[in-house]
Amino acid sequence: MSLLERRRARLAAARLYLVCDATPGGRPLEEVLAPALRGGVDVFQLRCKDATDAEILAAATVAREWCEVAEALFIINDRPDLVAATGADGVHVGQDDTPVAQARRIAGPDALVGLSTHSPDQVDGGAVADYIGVGPVHVTPTKPGRPAVGTDLITYAARNAKVPWFAIGGVDEDTIDPVMAAGANRVAVVRAIAEAQDPEAVTRRLAHALEIGPPGVRRPRKSAEERTAEIQATLEPLAPGERPPALVVAVAAAVALGIVNLGLAVTGHSGKGGAGTLIVYCALMFAAAYGMWTKRYLAVLLFQILLAILVVFFFLFLLRASSVGDVALSLAVIVPAGWLFWKLVRVLARLQVPAPTAV
Template identity: 40%
Template structure:
């Protein structure tokens, strides 16, 4: 798994009328170095269609494509990995299906979940939601930057901070020790997707230089 700094997840509800592939390519051009297809509402056939297109895009720029939840779709398009939640298929079972050479990421909301994910072989974890977010229904309460600080002290696998992260509050996330950021609406819903990604990367890189 390549290391990464800026992780973008699809959110077509935030850019209605704009082409999915165009938006995600603009994000990549701005510095996004890993993308995830998350589609909770389309038919399996439509998710597969989007996954095929995103796979070609990711291949073009040599970055990983992660599929949220749909392990069968991930296998069908030979995606680089999957992302699962706490209520999805257990990580160990997902690994049996996806294979040892694919990436598995898992969302975590407390340190015990992070410990379990690391112990069970996750390649990375999502840490959040840091702030209130409208990008996901039935979301848990914000875990705040305190959870980032706990993860930094104890967890050795890569983690990405997610949930309500915007340009105006990302400094709080970086101050807490995060070096990888994930955003949805702030990226794909922006009028200038490439520019907002460049600004995120600038903030991350500046913080890494300080460290």
């Protein structure tokens, strides 16, 4: 997974986006950003419209450090040329600013590019960006002269947007429920947090509102892509030499099964299948053990299939159990095999996450 793909996965899982300048509410940036990140902000955008490059770089140093600590995305506004210098995860541009394709070329291939949209046509065209802002929902002093789009555009975006999107413009604790009822499950906030006396408390309440949704309104269902991205964002690839306990247990179980069946074949206790069948099964177990030890995805998957068959077989055996011994034997197989199967699901997922590329 490339750096851009990892950033997009984190973006897909994001719900609360804070936008402010270097001195929100007249305070140092750290006094607002740090508590807001503790409260649940997932993405922060530094918007310094009239600042010099030196002032932007100074504020970005503070923002980047706090965002890294909180594992939040850091976005710079309107300046794709400063993405590398600020260490930002991406850039946000408006309809009248640098075009998305040009911003992506300037910012670099691993940078996220966000785009402001204010109409259905712009929402449709926003598919070229990594995410879009939809609004302003209400008239806001941060966008003087920009008419409010109301909630109709929010509903349109909920039905038609092809990339993650955030409702923006006058969203606060009083207005967030109608915005979510219109279809939003992500919001971008400016003054509600930046000017709050207690930014952390306000952020927590907004994050909680996004989590539970508006009263009496069914939450919009997340797409399969969003759910997959959220899961991927929680996973780390297996480090070189790392073998999770479940994988070690699976290797040991495969080796033990191979040895037991080899012993049965050698001592002549091969049953109806004959020694040849046991030898084949033994070889299969040893091969699975080697494949899992070397962290081969297919080997883990095949061993999981074996575990599933084992659980089903002994569950059926349990249904027909006629003695306490039969019940005990069934449970002795079902419980550990089921546990191991469940734990290997996460191992499989982590095996699918490639190691990060050097940056």
